[in-house]
Amino acid sequence: MISETIPVPVLIVRIADGKFLYANEHTCRVFGLTADELLKHNAYEIYKNPSDRKGFINILNEQGYVDNFQVLLKKSDSTSFWAALFSQPLNFKNEPCVLTVIYDLTERRQAEEEIRRLTEELEQRKERLEKYLMFMLAGQEYGILLTKIKEIIGMTVITPVPGTPDFIKGLVNLRGKVIPVADLRLRLGLEAADYSERTCIIVSDTGTEKQMIGMIADSVTEVVGIRGKDIEPVPEFxxxxxxxxxxxxxxxxxxxxxxxDICHLWEGLEVRGLR
Known part of the structure; x- marks a missing residue:
């Protein structure tokens, strides 16, 4: 039959009792049965929910055909899969029957589920409150995720290191751990300024092998909670x-x-060489 050349399951079912009268090779492969085994079964048996078969029959009776009827079908090992049924009535062996083509929707359903999960995750992120440490640079307020911050210290003695970028001011000894210190104004291309009593060093992770870095800011203002929905992407320049x-x-x-973004801010910089 021509249905053997169709790379999807094709069934012929007798309308009177739902008995399978024909199944192509792809049908046998999908349901895990031989052709002889399958022909001993009834169409009701492949539905995960038998009531769906009744719904299928109702649509067939009302419309004279079935188009994209999505339903859970059951394999011989009792596992189930989503499928779309497309059916037309026909006479087969002089009996009223229904020819049904089955399309496996497993991959599409998985993709839809992944889209739904990602959409829910995005919505949750929009509502999720994350805390940021806010600080001033040249009259503008900036923020860094609080989870990246280790501590905040006042200005202290900084040991210069020759041959480093101009924004790397040198090294400080933080309770026995030597860390590099950078001037955030210079790193962001802002004008340099004299340090004041409010100038401080924000100690943060760099995102690289637990390396820390000190960042000089004009002043620290507050810790605020910001929801994802209140954060806009950076405009394109x-x-x-x-x-x-x-x-x-x-x-x-x-x-x-x-x-x-602290990780991106120091990405590619040789701060590790200053340890």
């Missing part, structure tokens, strides 16, 4: 703009805060 270290723009009241 010209091609030469380097904004990869900005994770987003937070809308807080009438103000906009710039949120920094």
């Amino acid at each position: 010209n091609r030469n703009s380097d904004t990869g270290f900005i994770s987003g723009m937070a809308k807080i009241g009438a103000n906009v805060k710039i949120l920094l």
